[in-house]
Amino acid sequence: MMSPKRGIDRLSALIDRFRIRAFVAQGPEDPIRPNLFLVSNAYCSKGTGMDELVFRPRGEAEGIDIDAVVVAARVELGGEGAPLALALPREVRVDLCQAPALAAVATVLRDEVESPRCGHQAAVDRLCEVVVIRLLRHAIASGNAGGGLIAGLAHPQLALALVAMHEAPERAWRLEDLAEVAGMSRTVFATNFREIVGQTPGAYLANWRLIVARQEIAGGLPLKTVAGRVGFSSAAAFTRAYQRAYGHPPREDRKAMLQAAE
Known part of the structure:
Protein backbone atom coordinates (compact mmCIF):
# COMPACT_ATOMS: atom_id res chain seq x y z
CA MET A 1 0.00 0.00 0.00
CA MET A 2 1.16 3.53 -0.67
CA SER A 3 2.60 5.36 2.33
CA PRO A 4 0.39 8.07 3.86
CA LYS A 5 0.62 11.54 2.36
CA ARG A 6 1.99 14.10 4.77
CA GLY A 7 -0.16 17.02 5.82
CA ILE A 8 -3.46 15.12 6.13
CA ASP A 9 -4.79 14.99 9.68
CA ARG A 10 -6.45 11.60 9.55
CA LEU A 11 -7.30 11.26 13.24
CA SER A 12 -8.28 14.61 14.78
CA ALA A 13 -11.90 14.61 13.61
CA LEU A 14 -12.36 11.12 15.06
CA ILE A 15 -10.52 11.84 18.31
CA ASP A 16 -12.27 15.18 18.84
CA ARG A 17 -15.65 13.52 18.54
CA PHE A 18 -14.83 10.19 20.24
CA ARG A 19 -12.33 11.06 22.91
CA ILE A 20 -9.73 8.47 23.84
CA ARG A 21 -9.70 7.84 27.58
CA ALA A 22 -7.18 5.72 29.47
CA PHE A 23 -7.01 4.53 33.07
CA VAL A 24 -3.87 2.82 34.33
CA ALA A 25 -4.37 -0.15 36.65
CA GLN A 26 -3.05 0.44 40.17
CA GLY A 27 -2.40 -3.22 40.88
CA PRO A 28 -3.53 -6.77 40.06
CA GLU A 29 -6.76 -6.30 42.04
CA ASP A 30 -7.81 -3.16 40.14
CA PRO A 31 -11.21 -3.96 38.49
CA ILE A 32 -10.74 -1.82 35.37
CA ARG A 33 -10.30 -4.84 33.00
CA PRO A 34 -7.15 -3.65 31.16
CA ASN A 35 -6.80 -3.98 27.40
CA LEU A 36 -3.49 -2.14 26.82
CA PHE A 37 -0.28 -3.77 28.00
CA LEU A 38 3.32 -2.64 27.96
CA VAL A 39 5.26 -5.90 28.18
CA SER A 40 8.90 -5.94 29.28
CA ASN A 41 11.82 -7.57 27.46
CA ALA A 42 9.90 -8.82 24.46
CA TYR A 43 11.94 -10.30 21.62
CA CYS A 44 13.24 -7.62 19.31
CA SER A 45 13.97 -8.40 15.69
CA LYS A 46 17.15 -6.33 15.99
CA GLY A 47 18.49 -8.77 18.56
CA THR A 48 18.08 -6.68 21.70
CA GLY A 49 15.62 -6.72 24.58
CA MET A 50 12.87 -4.16 24.15
CA ASP A 51 9.35 -3.53 25.35
CA GLU A 52 6.35 -4.65 23.35
CA LEU A 53 2.99 -2.93 23.22
CA VAL A 54 -0.13 -5.10 23.06
CA PHE A 55 -3.56 -3.57 22.57
CA ARG A 56 -6.76 -5.62 22.68
CA PRO A 57 -9.57 -3.15 21.76
CA ARG A 58 -12.29 -5.72 22.57
CA GLY A 59 -10.92 -6.15 26.10
CA GLU A 60 -9.59 -9.73 26.10
CA ALA A 61 -6.52 -10.24 28.31
CA GLU A 62 -6.07 -13.98 27.78
CA GLY A 63 -2.57 -15.06 26.81
CA ILE A 64 -0.81 -12.03 28.27
CA ASP A 65 2.16 -12.90 30.50
CA ILE A 66 1.10 -10.88 33.54
CA ASP A 67 4.51 -11.30 35.19
CA ALA A 68 6.11 -9.44 32.27
CA VAL A 69 3.58 -6.58 32.19
CA VAL A 70 5.07 -3.24 33.17
CA VAL A 71 1.92 -1.16 32.55
CA ALA A 72 -1.68 -2.32 32.22
CA ALA A 73 -4.40 0.15 31.33
CA ARG A 74 -8.02 0.31 30.26
CA VAL A 75 -8.43 2.30 27.05
CA GLU A 76 -11.79 3.44 25.74
CA LEU A 77 -11.99 4.59 22.14
CA GLY A 78 -15.28 6.42 22.31
CA GLY A 79 -17.76 3.89 23.59
CA GLU A 80 -19.92 1.24 21.95
CA GLY A 81 -19.98 1.53 18.17
CA ALA A 82 -17.15 4.09 18.00
CA PRO A 83 -15.42 3.86 14.60
CA LEU A 84 -11.87 3.47 15.89
CA ALA A 85 -12.83 0.65 18.23
CA LEU A 86 -14.52 -1.21 15.37
CA ALA A 87 -11.75 -0.45 12.87
CA LEU A 88 -8.93 -2.13 14.76
CA PRO A 89 -8.29 -5.89 14.73
CA ARG A 90 -8.78 -8.03 17.84
CA GLU A 91 -5.12 -7.50 18.74
CA VAL A 92 -2.54 -4.90 17.81
CA ARG A 93 0.98 -5.98 18.79
CA VAL A 94 3.96 -3.69 18.17
CA ASP A 95 7.63 -4.50 18.67
CA LEU A 96 8.76 -1.10 19.97
CA CYS A 97 12.25 -1.41 18.54
CA GLN A 98 10.51 -1.11 15.15
CA ALA A 99 8.48 1.96 16.17
CA PRO A 100 10.78 4.63 17.64
CA ALA A 101 8.13 7.37 17.90
CA LEU A 102 5.86 5.03 19.83
CA ALA A 103 8.77 3.71 21.90
CA ALA A 104 9.72 7.25 22.96
CA VAL A 105 6.44 7.96 24.73
CA ALA A 106 6.18 4.36 26.01
CA THR A 107 9.58 4.85 27.69
CA VAL A 108 8.32 7.98 29.46
CA LEU A 109 5.21 6.08 30.55
CA ARG A 110 7.31 3.23 31.95
CA ASP A 111 9.55 5.68 33.82
CA GLU A 112 6.50 7.41 35.34
CA VAL A 113 5.06 4.07 36.49
CA GLU A 114 8.33 2.81 37.95
CA SER A 115 9.26 6.13 39.61
CA PRO A 116 5.99 7.85 40.57
CA ARG A 117 6.10 11.51 41.51
CA CYS A 118 3.58 14.29 42.19
CA GLY A 119 0.59 14.02 39.86
CA HIS A 120 1.45 10.40 39.08
CA GLN A 121 -2.04 9.11 38.30
CA ALA A 122 -2.98 11.99 36.00
CA ALA A 123 0.40 11.73 34.26
CA VAL A 124 0.19 8.01 33.53
CA ASP A 125 -3.42 8.23 32.35
CA ARG A 126 -2.61 11.07 29.93
CA LEU A 127 0.56 9.32 28.75
CA CYS A 128 -1.48 6.21 27.94
CA GLU A 129 -3.80 8.32 25.82
CA VAL A 130 -0.80 9.64 23.90
CA VAL A 131 0.52 6.08 23.52
CA VAL A 132 -2.76 5.02 21.92
CA ILE A 133 -2.78 7.99 19.53
CA ARG A 134 0.75 7.12 18.45
CA LEU A 135 -0.31 3.49 18.16
CA LEU A 136 -3.09 4.53 15.78
CA ARG A 137 -0.60 6.61 13.78
CA HIS A 138 1.66 3.59 13.59
CA ALA A 139 -1.18 1.35 12.41
CA ILE A 140 -2.01 3.83 9.64
CA ALA A 141 1.59 4.46 8.61
CA SER A 142 2.56 0.79 8.56
CA GLY A 143 -0.10 -0.01 5.97
CA ASN A 144 -0.60 -3.48 7.46
CA ALA A 145 -4.39 -3.24 7.83
CA GLY A 146 -6.09 -5.62 5.43
CA GLY A 147 -9.13 -3.43 4.98
CA GLY A 148 -11.59 -1.16 6.74
CA LEU A 149 -11.29 2.35 8.14
CA ILE A 150 -7.61 2.09 9.12
CA ALA A 151 -6.71 0.88 5.61
CA GLY A 152 -8.76 3.70 4.12
CA LEU A 153 -7.02 6.29 6.27
CA ALA A 154 -3.66 4.85 5.19
CA HIS A 155 -4.51 5.45 1.54
CA PRO A 156 -3.25 8.92 0.52
Whole structure:
Protein backbone atom coordinates (compact mmCIF):
# COMPACT_ATOMS: atom_id res chain seq x y z
CA MET A 1 0.00 0.00 0.00
CA MET A 2 1.16 3.53 -0.67
CA SER A 3 2.60 5.36 2.33
CA PRO A 4 0.39 8.07 3.86
CA LYS A 5 0.62 11.54 2.36
CA ARG A 6 1.99 14.10 4.77
CA GLY A 7 -0.16 17.02 5.82
CA ILE A 8 -3.46 15.12 6.13
CA ASP A 9 -4.79 14.99 9.68
CA ARG A 10 -6.45 11.60 9.55
CA LEU A 11 -7.30 11.26 13.24
CA SER A 12 -8.28 14.61 14.78
CA ALA A 13 -11.90 14.61 13.61
CA LEU A 14 -12.36 11.12 15.06
CA ILE A 15 -10.52 11.84 18.31
CA ASP A 16 -12.27 15.18 18.84
CA ARG A 17 -15.65 13.52 18.54
CA PHE A 18 -14.83 10.19 20.24
CA ARG A 19 -12.33 11.06 22.91
CA ILE A 20 -9.73 8.47 23.84
CA ARG A 21 -9.70 7.84 27.58
CA ALA A 22 -7.18 5.72 29.47
CA PHE A 23 -7.01 4.53 33.07
CA VAL A 24 -3.87 2.82 34.33
CA ALA A 25 -4.37 -0.15 36.65
CA GLN A 26 -3.05 0.44 40.17
CA GLY A 27 -2.40 -3.22 40.88
CA PRO A 28 -3.53 -6.77 40.06
CA GLU A 29 -6.76 -6.30 42.04
CA ASP A 30 -7.81 -3.16 40.14
CA PRO A 31 -11.21 -3.96 38.49
CA ILE A 32 -10.74 -1.82 35.37
CA ARG A 33 -10.30 -4.84 33.00
CA PRO A 34 -7.15 -3.65 31.16
CA ASN A 35 -6.80 -3.98 27.40
CA LEU A 36 -3.49 -2.14 26.82
CA PHE A 37 -0.28 -3.77 28.00
CA LEU A 38 3.32 -2.64 27.96
CA VAL A 39 5.26 -5.90 28.18
CA SER A 40 8.90 -5.94 29.28
CA ASN A 41 11.82 -7.57 27.46
CA ALA A 42 9.90 -8.82 24.46
CA TYR A 43 11.94 -10.30 21.62
CA CYS A 44 13.24 -7.62 19.31
CA SER A 45 13.97 -8.40 15.69
CA LYS A 46 17.15 -6.33 15.99
CA GLY A 47 18.49 -8.77 18.56
CA THR A 48 18.08 -6.68 21.70
CA GLY A 49 15.62 -6.72 24.58
CA MET A 50 12.87 -4.16 24.15
CA ASP A 51 9.35 -3.53 25.35
CA GLU A 52 6.35 -4.65 23.35
CA LEU A 53 2.99 -2.93 23.22
CA VAL A 54 -0.13 -5.10 23.06
CA PHE A 55 -3.56 -3.57 22.57
CA ARG A 56 -6.76 -5.62 22.68
CA PRO A 57 -9.57 -3.15 21.76
CA ARG A 58 -12.29 -5.72 22.57
CA GLY A 59 -10.92 -6.15 26.10
CA GLU A 60 -9.59 -9.73 26.10
CA ALA A 61 -6.52 -10.24 28.31
CA GLU A 62 -6.07 -13.98 27.78
CA GLY A 63 -2.57 -15.06 26.81
CA ILE A 64 -0.81 -12.03 28.27
CA ASP A 65 2.16 -12.90 30.50
CA ILE A 66 1.10 -10.88 33.54
CA ASP A 67 4.51 -11.30 35.19
CA ALA A 68 6.11 -9.44 32.27
CA VAL A 69 3.58 -6.58 32.19
CA VAL A 70 5.07 -3.24 33.17
CA VAL A 71 1.92 -1.16 32.55
CA ALA A 72 -1.68 -2.32 32.22
CA ALA A 73 -4.40 0.15 31.33
CA ARG A 74 -8.02 0.31 30.26
CA VAL A 75 -8.43 2.30 27.05
CA GLU A 76 -11.79 3.44 25.74
CA LEU A 77 -11.99 4.59 22.14
CA GLY A 78 -15.28 6.42 22.31
CA GLY A 79 -17.76 3.89 23.59
CA GLU A 80 -19.92 1.24 21.95
CA GLY A 81 -19.98 1.53 18.17
CA ALA A 82 -17.15 4.09 18.00
CA PRO A 83 -15.42 3.86 14.60
CA LEU A 84 -11.87 3.47 15.89
CA ALA A 85 -12.83 0.65 18.23
CA LEU A 86 -14.52 -1.21 15.37
CA ALA A 87 -11.75 -0.45 12.87
CA LEU A 88 -8.93 -2.13 14.76
CA PRO A 89 -8.29 -5.89 14.73
CA ARG A 90 -8.78 -8.03 17.84
CA GLU A 91 -5.12 -7.50 18.74
CA VAL A 92 -2.54 -4.90 17.81
CA ARG A 93 0.98 -5.98 18.79
CA VAL A 94 3.96 -3.69 18.17
CA ASP A 95 7.63 -4.50 18.67
CA LEU A 96 8.76 -1.10 19.97
CA CYS A 97 12.25 -1.41 18.54
CA GLN A 98 10.51 -1.11 15.15
CA ALA A 99 8.48 1.96 16.17
CA PRO A 100 10.78 4.63 17.64
CA ALA A 101 8.13 7.37 17.90
CA LEU A 102 5.86 5.03 19.83
CA ALA A 103 8.77 3.71 21.90
CA ALA A 104 9.72 7.25 22.96
CA VAL A 105 6.44 7.96 24.73
CA ALA A 106 6.18 4.36 26.01
CA THR A 107 9.58 4.85 27.69
CA VAL A 108 8.32 7.98 29.46
CA LEU A 109 5.21 6.08 30.55
CA ARG A 110 7.31 3.23 31.95
CA ASP A 111 9.55 5.68 33.82
CA GLU A 112 6.50 7.41 35.34
CA VAL A 113 5.06 4.07 36.49
CA GLU A 114 8.33 2.81 37.95
CA SER A 115 9.26 6.13 39.61
CA PRO A 116 5.99 7.85 40.57
CA ARG A 117 6.10 11.51 41.51
CA CYS A 118 3.58 14.29 42.19
CA GLY A 119 0.59 14.02 39.86
CA HIS A 120 1.45 10.40 39.08
CA GLN A 121 -2.04 9.11 38.30
CA ALA A 122 -2.98 11.99 36.00
CA ALA A 123 0.40 11.73 34.26
CA VAL A 124 0.19 8.01 33.53
CA ASP A 125 -3.42 8.23 32.35
CA ARG A 126 -2.61 11.07 29.93
CA LEU A 127 0.56 9.32 28.75
CA CYS A 128 -1.48 6.21 27.94
CA GLU A 129 -3.80 8.32 25.82
CA VAL A 130 -0.80 9.64 23.90
CA VAL A 131 0.52 6.08 23.52
CA VAL A 132 -2.76 5.02 21.92
CA ILE A 133 -2.78 7.99 19.53
CA ARG A 134 0.75 7.12 18.45
CA LEU A 135 -0.31 3.49 18.16
CA LEU A 136 -3.09 4.53 15.78
CA ARG A 137 -0.60 6.61 13.78
CA HIS A 138 1.66 3.59 13.59
CA ALA A 139 -1.18 1.35 12.41
CA ILE A 140 -2.01 3.83 9.64
CA ALA A 141 1.59 4.46 8.61
CA SER A 142 2.56 0.79 8.56
CA GLY A 143 -0.10 -0.01 5.97
CA ASN A 144 -0.60 -3.48 7.46
CA ALA A 145 -4.39 -3.24 7.83
CA GLY A 146 -6.09 -5.62 5.43
CA GLY A 147 -9.13 -3.43 4.98
CA GLY A 148 -11.59 -1.16 6.74
CA LEU A 149 -11.29 2.35 8.14
CA ILE A 150 -7.61 2.09 9.12
CA ALA A 151 -6.71 0.88 5.61
CA GLY A 152 -8.76 3.70 4.12
CA LEU A 153 -7.02 6.29 6.27
CA ALA A 154 -3.66 4.85 5.19
CA HIS A 155 -4.51 5.45 1.54
CA PRO A 156 -3.25 8.92 0.52
CA GLN A 157 -6.30 9.73 -1.62
CA LEU A 158 -9.15 7.88 0.07
CA ALA A 159 -8.06 9.45 3.35
CA LEU A 160 -8.94 12.87 1.95
CA ALA A 161 -12.52 11.78 1.30
CA LEU A 162 -12.84 10.02 4.65
CA VAL A 163 -11.61 13.06 6.56
CA ALA A 164 -14.02 15.27 4.59
CA MET A 165 -16.96 13.08 5.62
CA HIS A 166 -15.77 12.94 9.23
CA GLU A 167 -15.44 16.72 9.43
CA ALA A 168 -18.70 17.62 7.64
CA PRO A 169 -21.34 14.87 7.95
CA GLU A 170 -24.06 17.46 7.41
CA ARG A 171 -22.95 18.20 3.86
CA ALA A 172 -24.94 16.67 0.99
CA TRP A 173 -21.98 14.71 -0.33
CA ARG A 174 -22.38 13.24 -3.79
CA LEU A 175 -20.10 10.55 -5.15
CA GLU A 176 -18.71 13.10 -7.60
CA ASP A 177 -17.87 15.49 -4.74
CA LEU A 178 -15.99 12.86 -2.77
CA ALA A 179 -14.13 11.65 -5.86
CA GLU A 180 -13.06 15.23 -6.55
CA VAL A 181 -11.84 15.65 -2.96
CA ALA A 182 -9.82 12.46 -3.36
CA GLY A 183 -8.43 13.57 -6.72
CA MET A 184 -9.74 10.47 -8.48
CA SER A 185 -12.24 9.71 -11.19
CA ARG A 186 -15.73 8.76 -10.03
CA THR A 187 -15.37 5.14 -11.09
CA VAL A 188 -11.87 4.61 -9.74
CA PHE A 189 -12.80 6.26 -6.44
CA ALA A 190 -15.93 4.16 -5.97
CA THR A 191 -14.10 0.94 -6.82
CA ASN A 192 -11.09 1.62 -4.62
CA PHE A 193 -13.20 2.81 -1.72
CA ARG A 194 -15.29 -0.34 -1.72
CA GLU A 195 -12.29 -2.64 -2.10
CA ILE A 196 -10.23 -0.98 0.64
CA VAL A 197 -12.77 0.32 3.15
CA GLY A 198 -15.17 -2.58 2.64
CA GLN A 199 -18.33 -0.67 1.80
CA THR A 200 -19.52 1.95 -0.66
CA PRO A 201 -18.88 5.64 0.06
CA GLY A 202 -22.63 6.16 0.43
CA ALA A 203 -22.97 3.35 2.97
CA TYR A 204 -19.98 4.62 4.93
CA LEU A 205 -21.38 8.16 5.02
CA ALA A 206 -24.83 6.96 6.10
CA ASN A 207 -23.32 4.89 8.91
CA TRP A 208 -21.02 7.72 10.02
CA ARG A 209 -23.97 10.13 10.20
CA LEU A 210 -25.91 7.78 12.47
CA ILE A 211 -22.87 7.17 14.70
CA VAL A 212 -22.51 10.94 15.11
CA ALA A 213 -26.25 11.24 15.71
CA ARG A 214 -26.15 8.74 18.60
CA GLN A 215 -23.46 10.79 20.23
CA GLU A 216 -25.40 14.02 19.76
CA ILE A 217 -28.50 12.39 21.24
CA ALA A 218 -26.43 11.35 24.26
CA GLY A 219 -25.46 15.01 24.60
CA GLY A 220 -29.13 15.96 24.99
CA LEU A 221 -29.74 17.81 21.73
CA PRO A 222 -33.31 17.88 20.31
CA LEU A 223 -33.90 15.36 17.52
CA LYS A 224 -34.61 18.08 14.97
CA THR A 225 -31.25 19.70 15.75
CA VAL A 226 -29.47 16.36 15.56
CA ALA A 227 -31.10 15.60 12.21
CA GLY A 228 -29.81 18.85 10.73
CA ARG A 229 -26.33 18.34 12.13
CA VAL A 230 -25.93 15.00 10.37
CA GLY A 231 -27.42 15.92 7.01
CA PHE A 232 -31.09 14.90 7.19
CA SER A 233 -33.75 17.16 5.73
CA SER A 234 -36.19 16.50 8.58
CA ALA A 235 -36.54 14.81 11.94
CA ALA A 236 -38.93 12.31 10.35
CA ALA A 237 -36.37 11.23 7.71
CA PHE A 238 -33.74 10.94 10.43
CA THR A 239 -36.04 8.83 12.62
CA ARG A 240 -36.75 6.42 9.75
CA ALA A 241 -33.04 5.95 9.01
CA TYR A 242 -32.25 5.49 12.70
CA GLN A 243 -35.03 2.92 13.07
CA ARG A 244 -33.72 0.93 10.09
CA ALA A 245 -30.16 0.95 11.43
CA TYR A 246 -30.75 0.23 15.12
CA GLY A 247 -34.19 -1.39 15.25
CA HIS A 248 -35.76 1.32 17.38
CA PRO A 249 -36.45 5.06 17.09
CA PRO A 250 -33.98 7.61 18.46
CA ARG A 251 -36.43 8.67 21.16
CA GLU A 252 -35.90 5.31 22.87
CA ASP A 253 -32.18 5.94 23.13
CA ARG A 254 -32.87 9.45 24.40
CA LYS A 255 -35.19 8.06 27.09
CA ALA A 256 -32.71 5.36 28.13
CA MET A 257 -29.87 7.87 28.36
CA LEU A 258 -31.97 10.22 30.49
CA GLN A 259 -32.93 7.38 32.83
CA ALA A 260 -29.29 6.32 33.18
CA ALA A 261 -28.34 9.86 34.15
CA GLU A 262 -30.91 10.01 36.99
